[in-house]
Amino acid sequence: MSACNKYDVLILGSGIAGLSLANYLIDKQRLKSENRKLKVLVVSKGEVNETNTAWAQGGVAAAVDTNDSIERHVNDTLAAGSYANDTDVTQKIISQAPEAIRDLIGWGVQFDKKSNGDFDLGLEGGHDHPRILHHQDITGAAIQHAIQEYFTKAGGEISNHTAAIDILKTADGFWVTLFDLSRHKTIRIFCVHLVMATGGIGQLFTRTTNTRYSTGDGIYLSHQLGAAIKELAMVQFHPTGLYVEENSSFLISEALRGAGAELLDHKELPFMHRYDPKGSLAPRDIVSRAIWQEMRLSGKEHVWLDARMISPQVLQHHFSNIVSNCISRAGVDPAKDLIPVAPIQHYSCGGIATDANGRTTIKGLYAIGECAHTGLHGANRLASNSLLEGIVMAKFVAQEITDTLQQELQIPTESAWELPMVLSLDISNVKKIFSHAAGVMRNTAKMKEALRLLEDIRLNGNRIPFNVQDFENSIILQVSILLLKDALSKKSSIGVHYIEA
Numbered sequence: 001m002s003a004c005n006k007y008d009v010l011i012l013g014s015g016i017a018g019l020s021l022a023n024y025l026i027d028k029q030r031l032k033s034e035n036r037k038l039k040v041l042v043v044s045k046g047e048v049n050e051t052n053t054a055w056a057q058g059g060v061a062a063a064v065d066t067n068d069s070i071e072r073h074v075n076d077t078l079a080a081g082s083y084a085n086d087t088d089v090t091q092k093i094i095s096q097a098p099e100a101i102r103d104l105i106g107w108g109v110q111f112d113k114k115s116n117g118d119f120d121l122g123l124e125g126g127h128d129h130p131r132i133l134h135h136q137d138i139t140g141a142a143i144q145h146a147i148q149e150y151f152t153k154a155g156g157e158i159s160n161h162t163a164a165i166d167i168l169k170t171a172d173g174f175w176v177t178l179f180d181l182s183r184h185k186t187i188r189i190f191c192v193h194l195v196m197a198t199g200g201i202g203q204l205f206t207r208t209t210n211t212r213y214s215t216g217d218g219i220y221l222s223h224q225l226g227a228a229i230k231e232l233a234m235v236q237f238h239p240t241g242l243y244v245e246e247n248s249s250f251l252i253s254e255a256l257r258g259a260g261a262e263l264l265d266h267k268e269l270p271f272m273h274r275y276d277p278k279g280s281l282a283p284r285d286i287v288s289r290a291i292w293q294e295m296r297l298s299g300k301e302h303v304w305l306d307a308r309m310i311s312p313q314v315l316q317h318h319f320s321n322i323v324s325n326c327i328s329r330a331g332v333d334p335a336k337d338l339i340p341v342a343p344i345q346h347y348s349c350g351g352i353a354t355d356a357n358g359r360t361t362i363k364g365l366y367a368i369g370e371c372a373h374t375g376l377h378g379a380n381r382l383a384s385n386s387l388l389e390g391i392v393m394a395k396f397v398a399q400e401i402t403d404t405l406q407q408e409l410q411i412p413t414e415s416a417w418e419l420p421m422v423l424s425l426d427i428s429n430v431k432k433i434f435s436h437a438a439g440v441m442r443n444t445a446k447m448k449e450a451l452r453l454l455e456d457i458r459l460n461g462n463r464i465p466f467n468v469q470d471f472e473n474s475i476i477l478q479v480s481i482l483l484l485k486d487a488l489s490k491k492s493s494i495g496v497h498y499i500e501a
């Protein structure tokens with residue numbers, strides 16, 4: 001971080017949302033040579049590449065095939081979202097998908113192609129046509145690498161191992177307190193535009209596919225500022241997390257089912273056709289609930305995924321990451337063995353409420369990527385639409401910021417501030433209470449009881465001076481409470497929010 005502590009734009013997060021925004025701003029600056037140089041800082045809690053983006057496997061959805069259309073992609077998105085999506089936003093984002101793919105390629109991402117030069121498009125649950133652009137089964141890592149390289153080569157400024165911990169709104173912008181996690185020092189910086197790109201909330205749950213940094217910080221900090229938060233109850237569980245008693249966090253991408261893998265019960269018989277005509281490729285909420293029911297019926301903690309019909313060449317070429325993780329984490333070889341799988345927390349459809357241009361309800365504050373709620377996903381996200389949303393919304397926000405750029409960077413006087421107090425918590429207990437109530441199948445009485453317990457912990461917990469670990473735990477508690485309140489405000493089941501009768 002430079003000695004100067006004033007920025008036009010501060011971006012919290014270095015995943016697809018945060019770095020795409022930074023790259024779009026770089027590209028726009030190149031086109032507008034007469035303007036003063038925009039001062040932009042990207043901040044990342046971990047290493048720059050320790051993001052959910054880098055872990056994405058399947059790919060990015062876009063209607064680029066000549067037999068496909070934007071309309072079909074929109075229809076699949078609305079159907080997966082139980083038609084609770086914002087239709088205008090959905091249309092706006094999906095129609096930008098082919099352009100977003102061109103932008104990613106321009107930044108250096110290489111999507112797999114067939115021998116005839118056409119994109120090798122994958123099929124995933126809920127899509128009526130193959131439209132998933134991918135890089136083997138490590139698409140996220142390929143994207144993360146390319147957008148980082150582009151940003152670094154352009155001289156972009158990034159501060160790793162730095163967490164935003166407090167924000168104060170002024171008339172002209174924001175004072176943000178950053179905590180340098182390596183040196184245990186706080187830094188205060190002023191920015192005119194503040195962008196939340198902080199990713200998901202997986203760490204609220206006992207089992208998640210998300211990175212350890214997915215603690216919902218952007219949602220918490222925005223809520224503290226008074227920004228509207230929407231639809232937190234809409235949590236997507238991925239049906240096929242690799243089940244291992246310890247270390248159950250690896251995801252088996254839907255792409256494997258797209259390539260023919262089938263879900264089997266404990267008698268090793270297919271069961272998905274009993275739940276949905278699309279079978280193993282039904283939308284994720286339906287597959288997750290079906291697996292949950294089967295687990296309940298058998299009394300086991302997982303079902304099986306059978307990929308043995310996929311040729312060893314295809315497994316090695318397209319799914320080498322999955323194959324090696326199955327072997328190293330669970331000791332099963334997908335070419336020969338059944339894979340134990342169970343639903344696992346995966347994605348937050350809700351978040352900081354934004355309009356179709358990424359603006360929150362607070363002037364100058366934007367939210368993009370998984371921490372945001374644009375209305376694209378409705379009550380359930382269609383597979384491979386989240387990387388897409390991250391990049392498309394970044395482009396809209398880049399436009400908004402460029403349009404409202406001030407000629408001179410005003411620097412207000414720094415206000416008094418102090419480090420926030422935090423709660424000393426038994427976080428595994430908090431997660432257990434919460435996960436039990438906010439899982440694949442919910443129950444109103446259980447959610448009320450969990451909320452009562454968590455509110456009690458919040459009100460009566462021991463308050464201690466700031467330290468990073470307890471700060472993060474306090475955020476997990478607060479966001480869990482927000483989520484349960486949102487879930488209890490809903491009168492009936494919809495999409496991923498399923499209340500048992």
Ligand SMILES: Cc1cc2nc3c(=O)[nH]c(=O)nc-3n(C[C@H](O)[C@H](O)[C@H](O)COP(=O)(O)OP(=O)(O)OC[C@H]3O[C@@H](n4cnc5c(N)ncnc54)[C@H](O)[C@@H]3O)c2cc1C
Pocket residue numbers: 012013014015016017018043044045046048050051052053054055056057058059060061139140162163164165197198199200209210211213214217218251346347368369370371383384385386387388390
């Ligand atoms: C295993 C897995 C597989 C997936 N597969 C796919 C797929 O195939 N297709 C698809 O579309 N989606 C997929 N997803 C979902 C998708 O990867 C994510 O939704 C998306 O990458 C989120 O991008 P993001 O930029 O919003 O957040 P992230 O990529 O998670 O980045 C968040 C950033 O915020 C930073 N941060 C957090 N808190 C703070 C703070 N307080 N201060 C500063 N920085 C902070 C983090 O350090 C990080 O840099 C997958 C997700 C997972 C976990």
